Amino acid sequence: MDLETVRTFVAAADAGQFQEAAAELEVTQQAVSKRIATLERNLAVRLFTRTPRGAELTIDGQAFLPHARELLRVAERAVASVRTGRRPLRIDVLASRSAQSGLMRGFHRAHPEIELDVLMLFDIETAVAAIRSGAIDASFRAVSVPGRPLPEDVESVRVLDEPLQLLTGPAHALAGARSVTLDQLAGHRIWMPGIVPGTEWAAYYDDLTAEFDLTIEATGPNFGSDALLDTIADTPALATFMGEHTRLVWPADHGLRRIPITDPTPVYPHSLLWHRDNPNPALAVLRAHLATAAAGHGAAGTWIPRWAAPR
Structure with a gap:
């Protein structure tokens, strides 16, 4: 059904004359x-x-009029949903409890008038494809993976360097330390079952372990953060890495410790990626x-992989 004919019908019904409807629509009476x-x-x-007085609705016209009005309202809502600045800003974050999610919560508090649609895509290839297709407006990532640079039409800016911390149970050998160095972690078992080969975070930890002779184990199924925390609390031989801004809650009797890492402090470099032609x-x-609002990056005494520096 042609919406212009529906719009003309509604205008004529409201005016009661084709001539007045033509003037309102800025067309000729013949076109109406x-x-x-x-x-x-x-x-x-x-x-x-x-009729001599103009045009009166028939019974069928009266029945059709409210539906015609609704058709026009639906069409306007459809156009508004994709009109620049009117649809929600669609942003990809890696996880709901991550530092990236925290950045978006801060943005929402500062700009509650901007409607947001926050989603979680798995890997950087999926995120970049969604950026290039227009399915999302931006994504928080670690810029790129070694050997796979970003496409030329995708821009990036580093927005947050998140320090890693060591998370241990109460019986772990390092549980009482106020801080630990990367050299002190050599020989300790770091358990991270969520690492997936081929992802940017797997590339990050591959470089970290290679440069500082660390042992990271990704064995076993990933049952989520609650199971990870339970295991770390109950197993003195295991510890894990956790971002300083990662928001997790655990039972008080777990006795878990977050311990800063120094000399150097490994930081996870969060960047925002977007298409250079995005008009939103x-x-x-x-x-x-x-x-x-975001914390700075590139501070002295920190470490990131060389490939993670933005171009």
């Missing part, structure tokens, strides 16, 4: 008559009765917010 005739032909009913004004607001 042709559109109404086309609509009547498609519906196989008469919508108006012509809310994306510019997000970028400006992150530039002023």
